[in-house]
Amino acid sequence: MRLLASALIVFFLFCAFPQEGAAQSGIATAVDEIRIGYSPSLTGGRSGQGALELKAIQLGLKQINAAGGVNGKAISLVIEDNQSTIPGAHAAVRKAVEQEHVLALISFIISAQILAVSDDIKNYGIPTLVGGTNVAITRRGNPWLFRIRPDDSITARAMVKYIDEDMKLRRIGILHDADAFGVSGAELVEPSVPR
Numbered sequence: 001m002r003l004l005a006s007a008l009i010v011f012f013l014f015c016a017f018p019q020e021g022a023a024q025s026g027i028a029t030a031v032d033e034i035r036i037g038y039s040p041s042l043t044g045g046r047s048g049q050g051a052l053e054l055k056a057i058q059l060g061l062k063q064i065n066a067a068g069g070v071n072g073k074a075i076s077l078v079i080e081d082n083q084s085t086i087p088g089a090h091a092a093v094r095k096a097v098e099q100e101h102v103l104a105l106i107s108f109i110i111s112a113q114i115l116a117v118s119d120d121i122k123n124y125g126i127p128t129l130v131g132g133t134n135v136a137i138t139r140r141g142n143p144w145l146f147r148i149r150p151d152d153s154i155t156a157r158a159m160v161k162y163i164d165e166d167m168k169l170r171r172i173g174i175l176h177d178a179d180a181f182g183v184s185g186a187e188l189v190e191p192s193v194p195r
Contacts, residue, residue, distance in 0.1 A: 033076045034069070037096030037105040044084025049109065054079070057106060078102050082113060089113040090120065097124050104128065111137060112180055118142050134184065156188035164194055 038057060040050035057077065065074050078100045080092035089108060096102045104127040108114050111134030121128045122142045130137060130145055133152045138145055163169050174189055176182035 033074045034104075035076045035078055035100065035102045037078045037080060037093075037100060037102035039080045039082045039089065039092035039096065039105065039107055041084040041110070042079075042081040044088070046084040046110065050081075050084075053109065082108060084110075086113055086116045089117050093117050093120050093124075097126055102126070108132060114145070115140075118145065121145065133181075135188070152185055152188050156185065157192050160189060160192040160194075170194075 038054070040053050041047055042050045042054070061075050061077055064070065069075055078096055080096045080100070082088040082092045093105065093107070096105060105121070107117070107121075107128045107130045109131040111132035114130045114132040114137050115134065118137070118140055119142075121144050124144075126144060128145055129148050131149050132147070133149055133155065135151045135153050138147050138151070163172055172193060174186050176186040
């Protein structure tokens with residue numbers, strides 16, 4: 001929780017000052033509060049994960065606001081359900097920016113959603129925290145995406161290094177889900193395994 005709260009504080013400090021892109025896209029900057037959009041999966045296949053994320057973010061915001069907010073401004077969280085889908089992700093970003101006039105976004109954990117809305121975020125010029133781990137997310141030249149977890153290439157190398165050097169195992173099997181996360185993870189682990 002301390003890591004999440006620390007990441008939120010740094011992010012909100014960055015967002016507390018009007019950004020050039022925010023001004024160009026017509027995003028309002030709050031005087032008494034900092035409006036932050038958050039787009040969890042509250043319905044659909046990933047709703048359980050979204051509910052847990054929301055509790056963690058609300059706890060972090062409660063602590064930040066109880067300590068005086070950021071630069072004396074309270075943080076107001078605008079929640080837009082992404083419905084666990086790519087169309088829902090597009091709609092959540094669009095509504096948060098165009099209708100709710102948020103200054104920044106705490107966005108998706110699912111890499112496919114992040115990759116799908118990356119151009120939207122870049123066009124809006126809105127700072128966005130993302131939790132997805134796909135390697136491509138922060139290699140697409142979008143200066144508005146801020147990853148808060150290591151990408152899968154780092155995790156794959158760390159796992160293999162631990163198995164090889166610390167556990168001293170020489171034969172490993174790779175079991176993975178058949179979704180994009182599982183397949184891409186296996187593809188990153190396999191070449192790292194010592195032969």
